[in-house]
Amino acid sequence: MNRDVGAVILVLVGSSVLRIAGDGTYLRYVKESLHPWLMASGVLLVVLGLLALVDVWRSVRAESRARRTGADPGDDQGHDAGHGHAHAAPRAAWLLVLPVAALLVVPPPALGAFTAERQAATTVAPAFDAAVPPLPAGDPVTVTLGDFASRAVWDDGRTLVGRTVQMTGFVSNGPDGGWYLTRLALTCCAADATVTKILPVDAPSRAPVNTWLLVVGQWVPGGGTQSETAIPHLRIVSMDVVPAPSNPYE
Amino acid sequence: MTGTSTTPTSHETRWRPGGVEVLVAVLLLLLLGQQWLTGLFSSPAWQAGATVFVAIVVQALPFLVLGVVLSGLIAAYVPPSFFARALPSRPVFAVPVAGLAGVAIPGCECASVPVAGGLIARGVTPAAALAFLLSSPAINPVVIVSTYVAFPNNHVMALARFVASLVTAVIMGWLWLRFGRGEWMRMPRRDHLVGSSSFETFRRTATHDFLHAGGFLVIGGLTSAFLNVVVPQSWLQAVADRPVVSVLALAGLAVLLSICSEADAFVAASLGQFSLTARLAFLVVGPMVDIKLVALQTGTFGRAFSSRFAPTTFVVAVAVASLVGWWLL
Numbered sequence: 001m002n003r004d005v006g007a008v009i010l011v012l013v014g015s016s017v018l019r020i021a022g023d024g025t026y027l028r029y030v031k032e033s034l035h036p037w038l039m040a041s042g043v044l045l046v047v048l049g050l051l052a053l054v055d056v057w058r059s060v061r062a063e064s065r066a067r068r069t070g071a072d073p074g075d076d077q078g079h080d081a082g083h084g085h086a087h088a089a090p091r092a093a094w095l096l097v098l099p100v101a102a103l104l105v106v107p108p109p110a111l112g113a114f115t116a117e118r119q120a121a122t123t124v125a126p127a128f129d130a131a132v133p134p135l136p137a138g139d140p141v142t143v144t145l146g147d148f149a150s151r152a153v154w155d156d157g158r159t160l161v162g163r164t165v166q167m168t169g170f171v172s173n174g175p176d177g178g179w180y181l182t183r184l185a186l187t188c189c190a191a192d193a194t195v196t197k198i199l200p201v202d203a204p205s206r207a208p209v210n211t212w213l214l215v216v217g218q219w220v221p222g223g224g225t226q227s228e229t230a231i232p233h234l235r236i237v238s239m240d241v242v243p244a245p246s247n248p249y250e
Numbered sequence: 251m252t253g254t255s256t257t258p259t260s261h262e263t264r265w266r267p268g269g270v271e272v273l274v275a276v277l278l279l280l281l282l283g284q285q286w287l288t289g290l291f292s293s294p295a296w297q298a299g300a301t302v303f304v305a306i307v308v309q310a311l312p313f314l315v316l317g318v319v320l321s322g323l324i325a326a327y328v329p330p331s332f333f334a335r336a337l338p339s340r341p342v343f344a345v346p347v348a349g350l351a352g353v354a355i356p357g358c359e360c361a362s363v364p365v366a367g368g369l370i371a372r373g374v375t376p377a378a379a380l381a382f383l384l385s386s387p388a389i390n391p392v393v394i395v396s397t398y399v400a401f402p403n404n405h406v407m408a409l410a411r412f413v414a415s416l417v418t419a420v421i422m423g424w425l426w427l428r429f430g431r432g433e434w435m436r437m438p439r440r441d442h443l444v445g446s447s448s449f450e451t452f453r454r455t456a457t458h459d460f461l462h463a464g465g466f467l468v469i470g471g472l473t474s475a476f477l478n479v480v481v482p483q484s485w486l487q488a489v490a491d492r493p494v495v496s497v498l499a500l501a502g503l504a505v506l507l508s509i510c511s512e513a514d515a516f517v518a519a520s521l522g523q524f525s526l527t528a529r530l531a532f533l534v535v536g537p538m539v540d541i542k543l544v545a546l547q548t549g550t551f552g553r554a555f556s557s558r559f560a561p562t563t564f565v566v567a568v569a570v571a572s573l574v575g576w577w578l579l
Contacts, residue, residue, distance in 0.1 A: 002269040006461050029305035037312035092465025099307045105280045108301040114294035188516045190305035
């Protein structure tokens with residue numbers, strides 16, 4: 001690969017990172033905490049790319065000047081007026097066009113029902129044996145699917161009794177034509193997504209797969225407890241279609 | 251562009267069509283075919299695969315940038331003679347010291363190969379340079395911190411990785427000292443990234459390392475995304491349940507995936523169905539033996555070297571990772 005291509009690729013990679021960090025698209029792929037690092041590395045890549053372009057431009061100018069004066073271009077500017085192979089950019093860099101194309105042309109969507117349906121629901125046991133704190137005030141009180149499932153599965157729903165909760169999740173297919181209220185969670189990036197599923201009880205209707213819903217309801221026993229793969233139940237009071245949240249993961 | 255100022259009849263090679271022109275054409279075609287591409291990739295499996303691919307690359311990029319900046323700074327501002335002076339003169343002692351010195355060189359395996367070549371060129375005993383080559387991509391602070399971050403519930407993983415990688419590197423150095431032959435190794439050439447000033451050296455090293463490692467990171471991301479979407483979970487599950495097979499399976503996966511050591515901890519963290527020992531083997535083998543690294547070693551030291559060195563390293567790394575995993579995890 002020629003150095004000029006390498007320089008352009010650097011600028012492209014840097015600017016596509018800056019673009020997804022700037023418009024929030026990055027939340028489809030990684031966690032919010034990575035944002036400052038993405039901005040910094042994007043700026044750095046663009047600067048490195050521009051410096052490399054300046055370098056290429058200088059050596060081309062030096063070469064044409066050398067040609068005008070009749071000198072052998074190889075003698076001029078020693079290190080960088082050769083034939084471009086001396087420090088050509090590595091050929092592997094062409095592969096960086098792929099993520100650039102994906103990010104600038106068609107940014108892939110956030111993970112959804114396809115990923116959720118391929119995996120068993122996982123509700124990881126709380127790390128410490130401390131008492132589960134009561135839910136905050138509010139009627140209904142807004143909770144995450146992960147929090148709800150953790151309370152239902154690992155605390156036998158004690159803190160959920162008599163409370164009305166409100167959660168945002170999407171629809172994924174369940175067995176026998178049923179559906180789950182679903183949300184994915186990331187540890188680092190979308191490659192390690194885990195899924196929380198909640199089985200709706202008495203749902204008035206069913207929305208298409210991947211529809212985002214704001215659901216209000218009450219916990220009812222069922223689905224098992226004290227197991228990572230238990231799926232808690234929720235009696236639906238109301239459910240409304242809502243736009244996808246800016247951060248699709250919990 | 252400035253290319254218009256050159257005469258097309260000359261033996262100009264830098265501006266032959268095929269460089270930037272091809273790149274621009276590819277990107278234009280992609281933009282024009284956006285609608286068509288969106289339709290082509292509308293199946294949920296394709297989309298999930300693309301998302302995972304982009305996610306791995308985006309997650310790894312800041313770490314990669316940090317690594318190449320540091321490796322560029324060291325290439326520019328720390329003279330190789332410093333390392334030659336800092337090492338004990340007796341090779342037996344130089345090996346562990348060089349292995350530990352890997353801590354000081356943050357960078358991924360792509361950066362350590364040229365550094366090790368430069369050390370040998372400056373008269374460092376090859377066994378010590380090889381211990382450094384193996385240890386530095388695995389035990390440097392950037393990699394250990396990213397391992398620590400990637401395993402929030404198993405912080406001992408970072409320690410286990412450090413110990414297993416250092417032990418493997420030192421054993422390999424001593425093995426080379428005892429059994430290695432000079433004629434297997436083609437002496438490395440001078441680094442072409444040295445510029446007219448320290449800043450130039452820094453800029454060129456960082457740029458080159460990023461483009462090189464970035465390209466291989468894309469291969470790793472693609473392979474990983476493919477496995478993520480195509481391989482049924484039950485397959486990995488079937489292997490994951492068997493202790494010995496799962497260690498070998500993940501060690502082999504590390505060779506195939508060729509992920510940069512600054513990013514591999516996050517991939518290992520996502521392989522949750524495997525035991526911690528198997529994932530440790532993944533983390534120890536990956537920075538020492540993988541497809542891209544063997545290619546780099548062959549390029550720098552010759553085939554006679556890499557065809558002996560890489561398989562031996564694999565065996566030693568798997569054995570040490572199993573022992574350390576059994577002890578610490």
